Amino acid sequence: AAKRQTGGAQVYDPSVDTASAQTLSLLSELRRAVDRDELRLYLQPKIDIATGVVCGAEALVRWQHPERGLVPPLQFIPFAEQTGFIRQLTLWMVEQAAAAQAALARANVRRVSVNLSTRDLMDQELPDKLDEILHRHRAKAEGFCLEITESAIMDDPARAEATLNQLASRGYKLSIDDYGTGYSSLAYLRRLPVSELKIDKSFVMGMERSSGDATIVRSTIDLAHNLGLTVVAEGVENEAILKLLHGLKCDEGQGYHMSKPLPLAQFHDWAQRWQV
Ligand code: C2E
Ligand code: CA
């Protein structure tokens, strides 16, 4: 039973039992999801804005739940992060992406992006684990980009930096995700071995209507370029936004205007149509 420490005396707290029981059941469901093959790899294309050609894809997880249907990541990723299950999930995603590399190459994808969490950055064995998976699939680190948010780095910057240096030295490309939503300065981020910056979709989606958002997008692109970074805009929802980004010399774009995230087979069909 759950006991709560109150100045020496142990008091029974039923709410703790209920909460931990729920946590346990969700966690065992999530573990089973892997065993039962209920997790799905979805892919969303990234295009080169100057040429319109597909250049990459972001790997995004979905949970095909037998009763609840297709569960979006925001409903279980935060939980997976809390419980540490995310580390297993990350390795699963890398494995799926590595297995899909040949098929992705036929769809013009030269590099696949995978999201890392704080927990991954705190794991000093992550670089070895990734190398082991890639080795089994005869995949190259250069074919992978690892996306990290500023907040994941800021949890423990020294440790994150050590892991990132390891990953970069082994050939993985590193990207700062959701840029603009955290508090870190580019001055700090440039110390890290990153080569790409992804502007958060909230600014990109707002740039037609809000001059403030448009200013943030423009100045981020200029600053990133001055630091030698590739800039990706996510949340490209329509042609008008794509044109604005083209005018601002943004390098790459990702968003519903090109395609929503798709399973591999559909991604392949989409890419065939996009090329003609
Ligand atoms: P994120 O890494 O920022 O991924 C981009 C999210 O924006 C995706 O949502 C994508 O579907 C959505 N998106 C892309 N283009 C557009 C657009 O034009 N309009 C709008 N409204 N949305 C767009 P998704 O797949 O639901 O993922 C949400 C978040 O869950 C991700 O945000 C990421 O933080 C997390 N996530 C997803 N898969 C994984 C994973 O395998 N590992 C980890 N650690 N996190 C993941
Ligand atoms: Ca991402």
Ligand code: CA
């Ligand atoms: Ca993002």
Ligand code: CA
């Ligand atoms: Ca995000």
